[in-house]
Amino acid sequence: MSLHNAPVPTQEEPSHSPNTAWRRGLVAIFAATFFELTGLFLFNPLLLFTLKGAGWSDAAVGLVAASSWLGLALATPFTAGWVARLGLRGALIASGIVPFFALLLMALTPWPLGWAALSMAAGAAGALRWIVAEATVAELAPDHRRGRIVGLFETMVGVTFIAGPALLAWLGTDGTAANTARWLAVGLSGTGLLLSLAVPHLSSHHPTDGTAPRLGLRGIADAMRAQPVLMVAGAVGGFFEAGTSGVLPLYGLSVGFAAAAAALLVSASGLGSALAMVPIGELSDRWSHRKVFLACASLNLLATLALPLVPLWSPAAALIAFVWGGAGGALYTLAMIDIGHRQQGVQLVTTTAVLVLSYTVGGMCAPVLGGLALTWAPGWGLPLLMSTTAAAGLLTLHHHLRRAASLH
Structure with a gap:
């Protein structure tokens, strides 16, 4: 049974109508993911330009860039375990909290070596956001509209790949402009976190009778x-x-x-x-x-x-x-x-x-x-x-x- 047509609310499910729940959930997930990813794709290239301007070698800059992907790869197999513990809504909120504070600390601290660790943490949270958001969108969408809604979500994610770097190109990467871009990225990530709070309580459908899938x-x-x-x-x-x-x-x-x-x-x-x-x-x-x-x-x-x-x-x-x-x-x-x-x-x-x-x-x-x-x-x-x-x-x-x- 799909989440959007479950007739009996569970402890995590909303008390209002299923139709209202899936619409509200989809809007919140679309908006939260858009702002969070746009902030990341604004901040990440700026971080690389900052390190390059500080005299780092291409190899060292590449390692910092790879740290977020390493975090994503390491976290991916364990996302279902976090959903089982936190629920779908809790996992989405956690995936907004971690990158927000990672970007905030990178903006506040002049510690390049620490940036790699923070970037890895943001990448791990990115795996949680990527997988849980896509899975939740696919489950919330009504059967007869699932293709359209998943297609719209994938298109929206693609737009963030363009929007973040375009904002950076518009603002600039030197001096005051770079600082403005850095804090704008933090603000966009914070907006994504706040919008994640608007996601309704949703059941993770994790059985407790011994029939649950392995994690x-x-x-x-x-x-x-x-x-x-x-x-x-x-x-x-x-x-x-x-x-x-x-x-x-x-x-x-x-x-x-x-x-x-x-x-x-x-x-x-x-x-x-x-x-x-x-x-x-x-x-x-x-x-x-x-x-x-x-x-x-x-x-x-x-x-x-x-x-x-x-x-x-x-x-x-x-x-x-x-x-x-x-x-x-x-x-x-x-x-x-x-x-x-x-x-x-x-x-x-x-x-x-x-x-x-x-x-x-x-x-x-x-x-x-x-x-x-x-x-x-x-x-x-x-x-x-x-x-x-x-x-x-x-x-x-x-x-x-x-x-x-x-x-x-």
């Missing part, structure tokens, strides 16, 4: 075995949506693009991701979920097969990047919609964590393997890597989806 690493392993489709969709989606941001500029340079044109390929990918999520969500609500999955994976493969055209017609590179961003992001979004249809509460959180881990692994593999392909086999290495990955993803998804359909 932590064991729960992650259980979900991986039970949901291979989500692992494949997450990994392929991360590879082509997030991971290619580290490959496209290098590929553009390798085929003769100027540096500015090569960098714009990343923008083309981001634009595809931003524009595709809502239409894909709508299509998922109206059409066979399995067919939409396979259509996106097929489109992704077709785009990779067009890579050899780029040296002959340079605009093809932007079109391919656009499709990769849209199709890759769609695979992640469709997997999130599928989780919302099938699960709820702590189990939904655990399965979302598996999806996030798979997406992260895919995003990490793409720049590493892409760089090796460009180095070892210029000209044909990258097209072979991308087409092989896309084809393997399509065939694996088709196999697991067909198997799942036969079991039902």
Whole structure:
């Protein structure tokens, strides 16, 4: 039974109507997440510029930048445990408290080594926010609108990647402007925390009769075995949506693009991701979920097969990047919609964590393997890597989806 249509309120659930509860919950989660992420994406590049201006080496600055991702990776397997202890609302509030105080302390203290530890703490809280917010949005959304609402949420998250850096570019990174930007980031994070308090009390649906799913690493392993489709969709989606941001500029340079044109390929990918999520969500609500999955994976493969055209017609590179961003992001979004249809509460959180881990692994593999392909086999290495990955993803998804359909 979904959280939004539960007929009997529990201790954590609101006493008002379920319709009012899910609407209020969705608005609060959307708004809180928007302000929190915008603040983080404003503060993080400013932190790197500050360290660079202080004479830190690129390697040292990179380690500080990686600290938030390390915190995210370490915390992801344990998010379901925090939800079981704190409840959905409590976990969302905790995910707002930690980054707010982390940014506040970084703004107040001139201690660069401490900034790395605070950044790691903010990253760990970011894992909690990412997973719990996505899981809660998927569960609160009515069945017939889940695709549309999850698509809107993914689009909103994508906007924060643009809004934070754009605010920093507008304010500036030197002197008084940098200080203003720093405190604006703290204020945005604080606003996100306050809006998190508006999230209604929601049940985490965690049984106490011994039938509860296992938590932590064991729960992650259980979900991986039970949901291979989500692992494949997450990994392929991360590879082509997030991971290619580290490959496209290098590929553009390798085929003769100027540096500015090569960098714009990343923008083309981001634009595809931003524009595709809502239409894909709508299509998922109206059409066979399995067919939409396979259509996106097929489109992704077709785009990779067009890579050899780029040296002959340079605009093809932007079109391919656009499709990769849209199709890759769609695979992640469709997997999130599928989780919302099938699960709820702590189990939904655990399965979302598996999806996030798979997406992260895919995003990490793409720049590493892409760089090796460009180095070892210029000209044909990258097209072979991308087409092989896309084809393997399509065939694996088709196999697991067909198997799942036969079991039902």
